[in-house]
Amino acid sequence: MKTLTAILIVTALLTVASAQQKTKPAPKPAPQQKKTDKPQPKDDEIAVGDETLKLNTELVNLVFTAVDKNNRAIGDIRQEEVTIFEDGQPQQLFAFKREATLPINIAILIDLSGSQEHTFAQEKMAAGEFLRSILRPGKDAASILTFQADVDLVQGLTSRIDTLKRALDDIQFARRFGAVSSRRQATALYDAVYIAADEVLSRDTYRSTDENLITRRAMILLTDGVDNASQRNLEQTIDRALRAGVVIYSIGIGDRFRFEGVREDVLRRLSEETGGRAYFPQGADDLMDDFRQIENEMRSQYLVAYSPSNTARDGRFRRIEVKLASRTDVMVIHRRGYYAASEEVKK
DSSP states (O other), X not given: OHHHHHHHHHHHHHHHHHHHHHHSOOOOOOOXXXXXXXXXXXXXEEEETTEEEEOOTTOEEEEEEEEOTTSOBOOOOOGGGEEEEETTEEEOEEEEEEESOSOEEEEEEEXXXXXXXXXXXXXXXXXXXXXXXXXXXXXXXXXXXXXXXSEEEEEEEXXXXXXXXXXXXXXXXXXXXXXXXXXXXXXXXXHHHHHIIIIIITTTOSOOXXXXXXXXXXXXXXXXXXXXXXXXXXXXHHHHHHHHTEXXXXXXOSOTTTSOOOOHHHHHHHHHHHTOOEEOOSSHHHHHHHHHHHHHHHTSEEEEEEOOSOOOOBOOEEEEEEEETTOTTOEEEOXXXXXXXXXTOOO
């Protein structure tokens, strides 16, 4: 009897323990820590507003400026107004944004041939004021080159205004005697532009501290547009600037009386094909105004991106056209096209 009673008591205790184990609430999972920091863009992405624009080898990025009939930059363009054509075919926009913050790498090229003797001091002063006004320390950079028969890199890309000022101050104009056709008066304009695009701006020797993947590249060209000593021709020079993504702003200046005069046709082609503009100042005040106009355009640009409908990797030139709906009185300034990737080129 006692044995039976003991068995019943043990059984009851086991039943209660089992019930307690079943009814015991499961422990709550540890709360996940809320992420407060936004993920940083990856190597193939760039932040655009609150979104991230993913860059890839097929995406075409285009910067353009819109100006009215008075040459004033227009800042109220909307995405629905913009149509991009590639070789005559409309393209679907992937991204659109007014862009004034992307870093800029600038090369200033100063012609030291005899035609610049009387305008050289004004050019240096205007270039110095331009650099002091436009460069943002740690974000933008500039370099300075001079050219005559040869091309000299006076200062490589730097963000330091004091370094650029010293470089400008150190440039001296040396009067050279001899016939205009002689080597002493030779001018290698095309070589200078080619070298600046190929060896200075496209090499990315200067990196912005905020590490944006898209860096605008611009060239300010102070010259009369005459070339009589280059190994490259005009077409090769424009081709290299386009491949490097360099926008050329030409300032046609020089002695119009003792020399050939300003080659406006050459300077317009260099600028218009690459997405810049050509200016032809008549004096010191005009020169300063032209530099201010260039700065204003650089700070009033739009960035668009699209994935081209033509996916052939044939390395051919694709012509781009930007049209704005219902804006017949507006001029759109942009590079005329780009070269498609080829199977041999791995980016």
